[in-house]
Amino acid sequence: MPIQILDQNTINKIAAGEVIERPASVVKELAENAIDAMATAVTIEIKDGGISFIRITDNGCGIDKGEIPMAFLRHSTSKIKSVEDLMCVRSLGFRGEALSSIAAVAQIELITKTKEAFTGVRYVIEGGKEQNMEDIGAPDGTTFIVRNLFYNTPVRRKFLKTATTEAGYVSALVEHLAFSHPEISFRFINNGQNKLYTSGNGSLKDIIYHVNGRDIATNLLEVSAKTQDIQISGFIGKPMISRGNRTYENYFINGRYIKSNIITRAIEEGYKGYIMQHQYPFTALHFTIEQSIIDVNVHPTKMELRFSQNEFV
Numbered sequence: 001m002p003i004q005i006l007d008q009n010t011i012n013k014i015a016a017g018e019v020i021e022r023p024a025s026v027v028k029e030l031a032e033n034a035i036d037a038m039a040t041a042v043t044i045e046i047k048d049g050g051i052s053f054i055r056i057t058d059n060g061c062g063i064d065k066g067e068i069p070m071a072f073l074r075h076s077t078s079k080i081k082s083v084e085d086l087m088c089v090r091s092l093g094f095r096g097e098a099l100s101s102i103a104a105v106a107q108i109e110l111i112t113k114t115k116e117a118f119t120g121v122r123y124v125i126e127g128g129k130e131q132n133m134e135d136i137g138a139p140d141g142t143t144f145i146v147r148n149l150f151y152n153t154p155v156r157r158k159f160l161k162t163a164t165t166e167a168g169y170v171s172a173l174v175e176h177l178a179f180s181h182p183e184i185s186f187r188f189i190n191n192g193q194n195k196l197y198t199s200g201n202g203s204l205k206d207i208i209y210h211v212n213g214r215d216i217a218t219n220l221l222e223v224s225a226k227t228q229d230i231q232i233s234g235f236i237g238k239p240m241i242s243r244g245n246r247t248y249e250n251y252f253i254n255g256r257y258i259k260s261n262i263i264t265r266a267i268e269e270g271y272k273g274y275i276m277q278h279q280y281p282f283t284a285l286h287f288t289i290e291q292s293i294i295d296v297n298v299h300p301t302k303m304e305l306r307f308s309q310n311e312f313v
């Protein structure tokens, strides 16, 4: 075969493999877009584990009609303009590739309206190809419906687990989103059933109560600490509510759920002597860190974090 440059659709399909692995990745990207759009309420609905149907509705800023097709192009973003902006990026997204990736491997229907617009717009794009764009009545904000994930990439589809397992991944993700933004009201509906609702009243403890139940919520210690560059707030569990794996450890940096070995190790170190070996604490800790000292483009784990252990237990 002669060497040739791949067409955009093929490039997007390949690139989608990096960003979009399963329904939970679609939910993550769309929900983060909703958060970036300053939504105060986000509803996430899935059917069949999200494989056949995902709907995410927000009351955020909406997308201007003239910008809709562009939003689905690769490397198109309203969130940064240059590499320098990466230094101070406050939004969750900035790569400008989520929508193009999802559109490449699914059927998308978008309904959106900005405050300034008189009517809403309905836009349909399937397998990266625009199908339709029309004006329709709609409330302010954005709804994305994503149908039949990987319908045109059967191999990827085969790697998905059962609907129940996929729904479990989405559910865990929604919990992390709710933890990371107590000021946003989240609703999660699975196969027509309400699974989670947070009021958006800003109380992290209320969310812990909703997600983890009374036993956990009544055995917490509040954490609040501040150094020059880092501010920490949230809750940690008393040693008695520790468990056998790390799924109860939740860490957030600047509103983003993260996994960080440095933080995990420091916290677990602090618990040494208080909980048994191979037991892990409950934590829901928010770190607010000067944006310029962390590199979100790689992974926030690279930063140097030092805690005085006593602060935590």
Ligand SMILES: Nc1ncnc2c1ncn2[C@@H]1O[C@H](COP(=O)(O)OP(=O)(O)OP(=O)(O)O)[C@@H](O)[C@H]1O
Pocket: 029, 033, 034, 037, 058, 060, 061, 062, 063, 071, 072, 076, 077, 078, 079, 092, 093, 094, 095, 096, 097, 098, 099, 100, 142
């Ligand atoms: N729910 C939404 N409300 C308002 N604007 C949105 C919404 N979703 C997407 N957009 C617009 O579409 C653009 C493209 O979204 P996309 O997710 O592809 O890229 P991004 O969020 O900028 O970067 P990343 O790929 O890192 O997520 C966004 O920059 C934003 O301007």
Ligand SMILES: [Mg+2]
Pocket: 029, 032, 033, 093, 094, 098, 099
């Ligand atoms: Mg995005």
